[in-house]
Amino acid sequence: MNALPKFLTGRLFLGALSIGAVLLAYTAVTSQPDNNPALLPPIPHIIGSFFTNLSAGTLLDALWASLYRILLGFFIGTSLAVVVGCLVGWYKTVEFLVDPLIEAIRPIPPLAYIPIIIIWFGIEEFSRVLLISIACFMVCVVNVIAGMKNVPQVYVDAASTMGASRFQVFRTVAIPAATPFIITGYRIALAAAWTTLVAAELIAAPSGLGFMLQEGRRYFLTDQVMMIIVIIGACAFIMDRTFRAIQKRLMIWSETRE
C-alpha cells in the first residue's frame, strides 16, 4: 500500500471508484440489445424521469410532503424520548414504573401498528406522523436510558461532594455525560424515520415519496421507481451527514469523536 500515491488510497477516490464501478456495470447491462427497459431502465431514462417530475412539480411536492412528516415525527418522537429516557434512566422509581412497559413494547416493529392506527385515526396526516413518532421514540428512548445508566459513578460522586444537589448532578453531569448516547439515539431515530415513512406512504398516503414509488409500480414506471430510490438515499445521506457534523461539534470534548 505504501508504494501507491496517497490520493489513490484516499477515502474520496476509493469511494468514487466503487460507486463508479456500480454505475458502469449497470450501464453495461442496460445497454445490451435484449435488455427490457421496463425492468432495468437505463440511467438516462432515470435522469429523464427526474427532470420530468421536477418540472411538473410532482417531485418537489412529494419531497416536501415526506420531509414534513419525517421532521415532525422525528421531532416529536425524539423530544419525548429524551424526556422519558432521562426520567427513567435517572430516577429509580420512574424506572421501576416505566421500564417494564418500554421493554414490553420495544420488540414490536412500529409497522405492526399501521392497521390499528388506520382503524383508530383513519388514513390521515396525523396517522402517518404518529407512526413515525412512535418509531423514533422507541429507538431513541433506549439509547437515552443507556446513556443515563452509563454515567460514570465517579463523576456523580465528585459533583455530589462538591455540593451539587441531585438535580444539579442531573443537569451538569448526567446530561453531558450521556450526550454521546443521546446523539446516537437521534441518528438511529432518523434512519428509523425514513424506514417507517416509506412503509407508511406505500400503504396509505395520497402524496409523498413512498406514494410516488407505489404509483411507479402501479403504472410500470420503473424509471420513476429507481429515481425515487436514489432521491431517498440522497436525502437520508444528507440528513445523516448533517447530524454527524452536529455531533462532531457537540462532542468536541470527547476523545472518540466519530
Added chain:
Amino acid sequence: MPEIVVDNLTHTFGKGGAEALTVLEGINLTFENGSFTSIVGTSGCGKSTLLKMMAGLFDPSDGEMRLDGEVISGTDRRRGMVFQQDAVFPWMTVAKNISYGPRLRGASNSEQREIEAKWTEMVGLKGFEDRWPRELSGGMRKRVDIGRVYANDPDVLLMDEPFGALDAQTKERMQTDLLEAWQQSRKTVIFVTHDLEEAIFLSDRVVVMSARPGRIQHIENVDLPRPRKDEMRLTDEFIQIKRRLWGMLDH
C-alpha cells in the same frame, strides 16, 4: 478542638446477604482540626471505603462519624474529596472544571474568572485554562482535580491515592506543592496512600491499617520538622520510621 471523630465504625457490603463482606471493623479515629493524617494499608483493606463514607457518599453499617459533633450523613461541600480515579469532567475545559463548585452556588461570572485564574495558577496550569481534559497528561488532570476541590474551599480534604498513577518525579513535585498549599490554608487533610514514604513525608500522623477486615493496626506520630524538605526523605529519622512501618504492613 477535635474536628472529625470516627466512632466504632464497621462496614459490611451486602449485609445480611449470602456474599456479605465486612470491609472495615471497629474503626476509632480522631482527626484534629488542621491536621494532616495519612492512612496506609495494602490495597483492598478498605481505605477508599472509609474515605467515601467520610465524604458521605454512603452510610456505614455500624457506628458513626461526626464533624464538629454533627453526625455525617450525605455529602456536603465542607468535605471535599479527590478520588482515586480520574474525576475531571471531560466535557468542561480546565477553567470550567476549576470553577464548577462556585458555579453551582451561583457565583457571578467575574467571581468565577477570579477563582479560575487563582487556582489554575496555584496548581501550575496557567495557560491551559481553555484546554479540554483530553489534551492534558494524567498528572495535569490530577492537578485540575485537586485545584477544583481546593477552589470549592472545603474544611476537610479527603484525598484517595491522588498521586498513585503518577511517575516518581511528578509525584514528588506534587507532594511539595500540596504541602505548600496546605501550609497556607491549614485545612484538615486525610490522605490515603499505599506509599509509605509519601505518607511519612506529608503527615503529622500515619495510620496503618491491616486487611480483611480492615482494622487500625498502629498510629505513628511523625515529628519531623516543618516545612518539610525533599532532603528529609534520606535522614536516619525518616528511614527509621519507614522501616518500622514497613514491618507492620501485610506483604
